[in-house]
Structures are given as structure tokens and as C-alpha cells.
Amino acid sequence: MQIKTFILPVLSAESSEEALNKFLRSHRVLQLERHFCSENSGYWAILVEYVDGDLTDSVPPAHRRDRQNAAQDLNDDEKQRYEVYRQVRSTLATKNAVPAYLIFTNEELATLAKLPELNETTIKEVKSIAPSRLKAYIEHFYTATNAEESRKPDVPDSGAGEPA
Numbered sequence: 001m002q003i004k005t006f007i008l009p010v011l012s013a014e015s016s017e018e019a020l021n022k023f024l025r026s027h028r029v030l031q032l033e034r035h036f037c038s039e040n041s042g043y044w045a046i047l048v049e050y051v052d053g054d055l056t057d058s059v060p061p062a063h064r065r066d067r068q069n070a071a072q073d074l075n076d077d078e079k080q081r082y083e084v085y086r087q088v089r090s091t092l093a094t095k096n097a098v099p100a101y102l103i104f105t106n107e108e109l110a111t112l113a114k115l116p117e118l119n120e121t122t123i124k125e126v127k128s129i130a131p132s133r134l135k136a137y138i139e140h141f142y143t144a145t146n147a148e149e150s151r152k153p154d155v156p157d158s159g160a161g162e163p164a
Contacts, residue, residue, distance in 0.1 A: 070106035
């Protein structure tokens, strides 16, 4: 991490502003602090903490977030539920004008898809999802799960035990 300071006078600040903006565009800023000083007609003192280059270059691979497919360990039925849940999440995200991951992450959807049945009892066992998000959104997933189950074709019986 490195630091750089800037002084922006209140009057005639154009060249100082341009220097600051150019610096900010060309560096990865970690934090910026600004303080107004009223001395000498007033000026802003700005402290910028920054890193040059890509932050992930300095992070060991074990600490980087894996971008693996959350559904890779799911069986066929679970993958089907996972895809339905992704569609529901996408619809909710669009409706609420928020990124989809704020509804549930892919990993959280995979956790829900692994549940044999999605109901109030089974979701209480899920500790990895914040209760407030479960409460806010889970009803939409119940509805989607029930609709999906009603679309599945009935499996015909083998005929054993039926009267002739």
C-alpha cells in the first residue's frame, strides 16, 4: 500500500483537480480521506491510499475466491431445481432492481437445491443464508418449487398389485 496527498485550493483549483483526477484514474484506490482547512482562503487536504496494478496479483491463490461452478456437485434433480431457482432469482433481481447475488448467491442456491424438499422446516436447517434474506425471498422459491413439481410427469406404476 502506498499513500499520496493532494492539496486543492478552493479558489483556482482546476489544475489541482485535474492532477487528482488523473491520479485516481490511473491507480487502484483503497481509501480516500478528505479534510477541509479554512486557512489561506480554504483548501481541501486529500490523502489517497492506493496500490499499483491488480490487487489479486499479491494475493496467494488459496485466498482468492474460487469461481467454480456451484452446481457441479449436484445430481440431475438438484441441478433442475438449481436452474429453476436461478430463474426465480433473476426475476426477483430485475423486479427489485438489485444484483442477483444480493438475493442469493450461486452457492446459496445450490444449498437450497440440495434440500430434498423446500419448506419452512428444511430451510431452518440452512445456516449459511442470513435469516432476513430467507424471510424476504423464500416464499417465491416455494411457489416455483411447487409449480415445478406439478409439471413433472407422473411415473407410471409397474402394474404390480393392480386388479386384472
